[in-house]
Amino acid sequence: MIPLSWYLILAAALFCVGLYGVLARKNAVAILMGIELMLNAVNINLVAFWRYLTPNVPSGQMFAIIVFTVAAAEAAVGLALIISIYRRRNTVVAEEIDLMKW
Amino acid sequence: MQLDPRLVWLIPVPPLLSFFLIVLFTNRSKAFSHAVAIVSILSSLGLSLAVFFQTLTVEHFGEGETIIQHAVDWLPFGSAAVGTKPLQMGVLVDPLTAVTLFFVSIACALIFIYSVGYSNFGKPRDPHDTPGNPPHNGVEPLYSRFFAFLSLFAFGMLLLVVADNLLLLFVGWEIMGLCSYLLIGFWYARKYENPNQITPRQAAVKAFMTTRVGDVIMMLGIVYLYNLTGTLSFREILYNEEVLHMLATTPSYIVGLSAAGLIGLLLFAGAVGKSAQFPLHVWLPDAMEGPTPVSAMIHAATMVSAGVYAMIRMYPVLSAGFDGHTPTVAMNAMAFIGAFTALFAATIAVAQRDVKKVLAYSTISQLGYMIAALGIGGYIAAAFHLVTHAFFKALLFLGSGSVIHGVEHGAHHSHEKGGHADPPLLDPQDMFNMGGLAKKMPVTYWTFVIGGFALSGFPLVTAGFWSKDEILADAFAHNQIVFWTLAAAAFLTAFYTMRQICLTFLGQPRTKAAEHASESDPIFEPMKFALLVLAFFAITAGWVGIPEHFPGLGGLLPNWFHEFVGGTLLEHPETLEFNFFPLATSIVVALGGLFLGWLVYRDVPAGAADPLEAPLGPLYVALKNKYGFDEAYATLFVRPMTWLSEVVVSAWVDRGLIDGTLHLIGRTALRIGHAFRNYFDAPVVNGFGDLVGEGTKWFGRRFRVIQTGNVQQYLVVVMVIVLVVGVVLTLPGLGR
Numbered sequence: 001m002i003p004l005s006w007y008l009i010l011a012a013a014l015f016c017v018g019l020y021g022v023l024a025r026k027n028a029v030a031i032l033m034g035i036e037l038m039l040n041a042v043n044i045n046l047v048a049f050w051r052y053l054t055p056n057v058p059s060g061q062m063f064a065i066i067v068f069t070v071a072a073a074e075a076a077v078g079l080a081l082i083i084s085i086y087r088r089r090n091t092v093v094a095e096e097i098d099l100m101k102w
Numbered sequence: 103m104q105l106d107p108r109l110v111w112l113i114p115v116p117p118l119l120s121f122f123l124i125v126l127f128t129n130r131s132k133a134f135s136h137a138v139a140i141v142s143i144l145s146s147l148g149l150s151l152a153v154f155f156q157t158l159t160v161e162h163f164g165e166g167e168t169i170i171q172h173a174v175d176w177l178p179f180g181s182a183a184v185g186t187k188p189l190q191m192g193v194l195v196d197p198l199t200a201v202t203l204f205f206v207s208i209a210c211a212l213i214f215i216y217s218v219g220y221s222n223f224g225k226p227r228d229p230h231d232t233p234g235n236p237p238h239n240g241v242e243p244l245y246s247r248f249f250a251f252l253s254l255f256a257f258g259m260l261l262l263v264v265a266d267n268l269l270l271l272f273v274g275w276e277i278m279g280l281c282s283y284l285l286i287g288f289w290y291a292r293k294y295e296n297p298n299q300i301t302p303r304q305a306a307v308k309a310f311m312t313t314r315v316g317d318v319i320m321m322l323g324i325v326y327l328y329n330l331t332g333t334l335s336f337r338e339i340l341y342n343e344e345v346l347h348m349l350a351t352t353p354s355y356i357v358g359l360s361a362a363g364l365i366g367l368l369l370f371a372g373a374v375g376k377s378a379q380f381p382l383h384v385w386l387p388d389a390m391e392g393p394t395p396v397s398a399m400i401h402a403a404t405m406v407s408a409g410v411y412a413m414i415r416m417y418p419v420l421s422a423g424f425d426g427h428t429p430t431v432a433m434n435a436m437a438f439i440g441a442f443t444a445l446f447a448a449t450i451a452v453a454q455r456d457v458k459k460v461l462a463y464s465t466i467s468q469l470g471y472m473i474a475a476l477g478i479g480g481y482i483a484a485a486f487h488l489v490t491h492a493f494f495k496a497l498l499f500l501g502s503g504s505v506i507h508g509v510e511h512g513a514h515h516s517h518e519k520g521g522h523a524d525p526p527l528l529d530p531q532d533m534f535n536m537g538g539l540a541k542k543m544p545v546t547y548w549t550f551v552i553g554g555f556a557l558s559g560f561p562l563v564t565a566g567f568w569s570k571d572e573i574l575a576d577a578f579a580h581n582q583i584v585f586w587t588l589a590a591a592a593f594l595t596a597f598y599t600m601r602q603i604c605l606t607f608l609g610q611p612r613t614k615a616a617e618h619a620s621e622s623d624p625i626f627e628p629m630k631f632a633l634l635v636l637a638f639f640a641i642t643a644g645w646v647g648i649p650e651h652f653p654g655l656g657g658l659l660p661n662w663f664h665e666f667v668g669g670t671l672l673e674h675p676e677t678l679e680f681n682f683f684p685l686a687t688s689i690v691v692a693l694g695g696l697f698l699g700w701l702v703y704r705d706v707p708a709g710a711a712d713p714l715e716a717p718l719g720p721l722y723v724a725l726k727n728k729y730g731f732d733e734a735y736a737t738l739f740v741r742p743m744t745w746l747s748e749v750v751v752s753a754w755v756d757r758g759l760i761d762g763t764l765h766l767i768g769r770t771a772l773r774i775g776h777a778f779r780n781y782f783d784a785p786v787v788n789g790f791g792d793l794v795g796e797g798t799k800w801f802g803r804r805f806r807v808i809q810t811g812n813v814q815q816y817l818v819v820v821m822v823i824v825l826v827v828g829v830v831l832t833l834p835g836l837g838r
Binding site: 019022023031094095097098099100101 | 809810811812813814817818821
């Protein structure tokens with residue numbers, strides 16, 4: 001059986017990829033994609049911990065499902081916002097979307 | 103059939119109802135208002151007459167228990183120590199009341215009717231008229247209010263007459279004082295060119311203040327009487343030998359004066375104010391500033407009679423200790439002041455030009471007669487003169503109102519025709535602007551002549567003769583000085599009456615207004631009615647009191663008045679022996695005065711001075727200025743009072759002391775407030791609030807730079823913080 005640490009390493013790697021995408025990409029759509037990666041990395045963690053540590057309590061699965069839901073909602077809202085911004089300002093570059101400053 | 107005594111309560115009620123009805127409901131409608139007022143006074147008149155005729159059927163009415171009386175407990179006063187009952191309020195009809203009710207209610211009813219015409223009812227409102235000014239040629243703007251005041255006045259008078267105790271009498275007395283004020287000042291907005299001429303407003307205040315002097319003293323008398331006897335009921339004081347004897351023998355606070363004497367003097371002071379006796383007579387002539395017929399007539403026939411009525415009522419107290427020979431102190435005072443006033447006012451009346459002022463002074467003079475008659479023990483004579491005087495003086499005043507109206511009418515008439523011969527501000531009350539009105543206003547003329555002859559005491563025919571003769575006969579029998587004073591006054595009375603008749607009605611018209619005067623306007627109809635009724639009484643009222651021993655006429659009619667009113671007293675006053683001398687004097691002075699007056703004034707040409715002015719010289723000026731009483735009072739009382747109120751009370755006490763104290767309190771509070779503001783509120787409370795706000799702003803300015811708007815920078819910050827927190831939490835020895 002594959003030990004738990006592998007899953008954790010995979011999840012950490014995935015999370016870092018996502019984090020890098022969020023922090024380093026210019027395209028807002030790519031940033032969204034990075035966020036999805038981070039969320040899914042967390043999901044892997046949740047499922048792995050459930051399976052290895054408390055297989056009789058389904059709370060890990062529950063959390064994973066909630067995170068899916070949040071991710072889906074976030075993607076929907078995020079994409080809608082990006083489309084809206086694009087229509088108005090004709091850009092999807094995150095650095096240029098900086099109206100909300102002092 | 104015996105009348106229910108409770109009915110007497112109802113006599114004063116209708117006018118009171120009428121007052122409230124008019125004030126509250128009908129004041130918009132002139133016709134309704136006068137209908138309400140007239141119906142109310144006619145119901146009072148009906149009740150009064152019913153009571154009066156009822157009393158006539160009772161044998162020896164007034165003696166013993168044969169009076170109409172009804173009383174209720176009013177206040178639970180009274181003390182067991184003196185054995186007094188609770189204070190009772192009630193009504194009482196004895197012969198004096200019955201007679202007074204008779205003339206008061208008739209006079210009041212006639213005033214009401216007369217006022218309808220005098221206030222120009224039925225004419226459209228003149229657009230120039232303003233409320234508070236006399237109407238020019240339209241209906242009185244404050245018509246309803248006028249009838250409301252009249253009703254209240256009638257209530258006061260009737261209440262006073264039917265009262266069975268001094269307190270209720272005093273209540274009616276004061277209500278009339280108020281109405282007098284309201285009616286004298288009825289034309290409150292009226293102003294004159296001459297700043298020295300008294301305006302209605304000032305006259306009202308003057309009348310109110312002057313009578314107040316008497317009223318306060320009278321109140322003292324009432325309180326003293328109550329204090330001594332524990333009751334104010336007429337029956338319990340006046341018809342009780344023991345009480346009267348007690349009053350006559352108890353010494354008062356003043357050495358040498360019995361309690362009865364002091365009470366008498368105090369009560370008499372009230373009558374001096376109300377009945378305008380010297381030295382409080384000054385208000386009555388100025389009361390003529392009120393609407394002519396009504397206020398003047400009130401101040402001649404009814405209200406001023408209240409003073410004399412009260413004196414007649416209280417006569418047993420005034421004369422307590424009087425044995426028929428030596429008069430009491432109060433009686434002496436009355437005899438002296440009454441006789442003096444009679445002569446004094448008559449002399450002033452001789453030199454007056456205003457038709458109403460002459461009558462006003464003659465009223466003062468005639469009231470002096472009555473007071474003097476009481477002072478010498480002529481109880482019946484005073485009551486008799488009170489009745490006859492009410493009728494003929496009412497007649498004269500209403501007649502003068504008609505004259506004034508006629509002349510005003512003539513002034514308008516000549517104005518409309520474009521006649522500008524008269525000065526624009528012609529005084530319609532100045533007798534020297536009249537003359538020759540006999541042909542223009544025959545009804546007014548003949549009734550005025552009847553009234554005037556009654557006032558002068560024209561022998562045999564007129565009422566005034568019989569009553570005045572009785573007073574003179576009494577005076578002759580008891581006090582020669584009073585007799586000669588009154589005789590001289592009677593002569594002057596006849597003289598100025600004839601002067602007035604001649605100047606007003608005889609000769610040639612002296613102005614265009616007098617030439618065009620007329621009494622044909624429909625508004626004169628109610629006025630003529632009132633005049634004719636009063637003229638009837640001015641003649642016949644005297645026939646009820648012809649002395650029994652009078653040569654020729656005596657005994658034809660029984661001396662009913664003497665018998666009837668005499669029943670009011672505990673003992674019937676004795677009938678005087680007939681004496682020819684006072685009768686002859688009375689006839690001589692009356693006819694002589696009338697003849698002399700006719701001789702001097704029968705034909706005064708236009709623009710001429712008073713024919714008396716030259717021969718009398720400075721005396722005439724003194725008379726014309728009323729001996730300077732107004733000026734003297736102004737110097738003696740009014741100006742010191744003004745000084746007292748303006749300087750002492752207003753400047754020192756009010757503005758200095760009271761305002762000073764209040765200002766001090768105010769300033770102290772202000773200083774404390776300042777201290778709180780400067781040393782606590784501003785630095786502490788405000789400072790803290792400002793610090794919070796300013797601090798927040800300062801931090802905001804400092805830290806806003808991190809708000810770049812770039813979402814990825816935020817995330818970097820988040821990540822750094824998460825890392826730091828994570829490291830901190832996972833470092834051994836820190837998190838766990």
